[in-house]
Amino acid sequence: MTQTNDIEVIIVGNELLKGERVDSHLSYLGRAVLPLGARIARAHVTADSVDEIARVLSGRIGETRTVLVTGGLGPTPDDVTRRGVAAGLGLELEFHEASWNAIQDFFASRGRQATQANRQQAEFPAGSRVLANGEGTAPGFEIESGGTTVFVLPGPPEELRRMFSSHVAPALSERFDRDPLRVDTFRTIGVGESTLFDLVGETLGALSAYDVSSLPSRGGVDILLTEKSSLSDRSLLDTESDAVAEALAGAIGTKFYERGERSLAEVVGSMLAEREETIAIAESLTGGWIGKLLTDVPGASAYVLSDVVAYSNAAKTDLLGVSAETLEKFGAVSEETCTEMAHGARNRAHAAFGLATTGVAGPTGGPPKKPVGLTFLGVSWDGGCNIKRQLFTGTRDDIRRRACQGVLWMLLDHLRKQ
């Protein structure tokens, strides 16, 4: 049997194996179990098949103490998780009258009627404890077998999350009797993973209280410190975490932009909010994505005044005041146009800062001598501006994402240095 606080996850769904959908359950559950002092030790993705579910589950009974199964509890013919779990445990399904009544009530309260297809949602392996689903039709269940507790939860993310919080977390919390593990995140941008390890590897290698992992992504690299579960002297945690922060700030300056979980847009946004300053944006190749990232953050209306996506030259002139002469002489993808876009956005909105992007997102070529990936990023303020020329590589999506992150970092760098 594995450690008490190791959890295994079985995610059921043909659509995940066929690449029709990206799984979001594992990342939710991985984070949700940390404060319980537990961890996801392993995960499996299986097909919507009674045999497959049964095979994977039965292999884990008696091996791991806690198994979470998600998905396949709906009313459609491919929802076979109830049958798969029953087969895996060698049990029969039993019809549960109270659940069927609850499902019918759920539909009635919405002025609709439960269908015969919904009736199978009230069947559970014999001996299950039914877990009510307040706002969905699919109840979950919990069942013990061979020293293993199996929780089975519905697949829709909102339902999974609510039911995990209300049913599973309290049950696990009782069982895992230890303090939550500490996880510290250090977020960086614009420095490659191996360069980063060359620069701060010595500090990271000297840590005794934490395990280190690094997460390269298109937006940058995160360094994660996870408290060792064997740690006895917890006073080391602060000292070592501070040492990492200091080493990063010394080595890469403002490219270490966050100690915590906030996105670059959140960090920039909260700096603007604190300073009571505002921003206006002018986007060309990024097409609204910078605005989207900034307004993902609740309360963004306090500092985002406007975002003008000026895809056509006419819009650059009419909405941002870029001069027709500049466009004619230097082209839309140029330092000069980027400068006028950044100033134009700021001036028209009476904002403290203007951001601008213009470039060639691809996949096919831009104007002559302007290759795919060529991008100008601009930050404008009262009395000056900073324009950077970049040649990004990758797909259309990569290039656009890098342009968004790049210009947000330029603003952050400017704000930190003021």
Added chain:
Amino acid sequence: MTQTNDIEVIIVGNELLKGERVDSHLSYLGRAVLPLGARIARAHVTADSVDEIARVLSGRIGETRTVLVTGGLGPTPDDVTRRGVAAGLGLELEFHEASWNAIQDFFASRGRQATQANRQQAEFPAGSRVLANGEGTAPGFEIESGGTTVFVLPGPPEELRRMFSSHVAPALSERFDRDPLRVDTFRTIGVGESTLFDLVGETLGALSAYDVSSLPSRGGVDILLTEKSSLSDRSLLDTESDAVAEALAGAIGTKFYERGERSLAEVVGSMLAEREETIAIAESLTGGWIGKLLTDVPGASAYVLSDVVAYSNAAKTDLLGVSAETLEKFGAVSEETCTEMAHGARNRAHAAFGLATTGVAGPTGGPPKKPVGLTFLGVSWDGGCNIKRQLFTGTRDDIRRRACQGVLWMLLDHLRKQ
């Protein structure tokens, strides 16, 4: 041993189990193997641990013919996949001089120097065939054991994808000697999953050539037909697929918006491109997301003229011409303001159509009597407009996403009915 064309995937990464990153490999691989007549039968996510990788892998040797392992080939201390695979197969690691030279050349060509940390990337289980990684530092490898072929590929998505195409796909294609399976996708919006099955369940239940699955998502529900691998009479494929398309069109009209893989933004975009018509957008609560979705599509500059994110009232007036009186009398979240935004965007950009969104995204409340989720969506054209009032539920992200999809569908509905 499982079927020849069943593939298992082992994805290595603590960050996935801790919820620090969402996996994208499985969805890529699931789609990438379909044309080869293969399928991903099962997937496992394991920790960056020699023991764990070894345990999961050794359990699959002799059980399944093809295993793909991804991730953990980098230069950092937590990159232990080479050691884990070697341990799982009971083999030693051997240093491979030619790969070390290639890694050094890779760095030299970029004006940098390979570090000692990179040296471990040239070690492979004895007997491996090394798979070159043209544009990254981490080579992959292929090794046979107990009738199972194990391919090990690096984790960065671009590298995984390139190496799958250049090394793995050709090898599998030789082995799986059958025609690609057909997969038909039918995309819908604005109809719940169980209502959809009530409406077209009879048609779907009568299919003999396909397996049916449905994918509910925040954007809508997709119905997928996957050719049964046992199918002998392939002439049924067209007939049955057409019958499903007909049933959907009859039951839900333009809410069945795509037979294929295109997103709603792509469908709308290609209709505009065909008609040589243009669009201008005015966003408030969606903050640039509609622009982002439309400009995700290559070639969007042919029909997207501009997108004005007018978060402040002043921007609504200055950039879109919404009258101060309207804002004063009805508020920013109102049918009247939405109407003026849609017309204003269209008029200023001289576009054929204007789109507008305004609403309360939350999570905290909007103006009095304007609850979180209240949204107005507008489409404007020469001579008229259509404004819809909606009360969306869910998170800030859900509400904003639904508003984006809702207004794109309104335009599609208008275009289809013209």
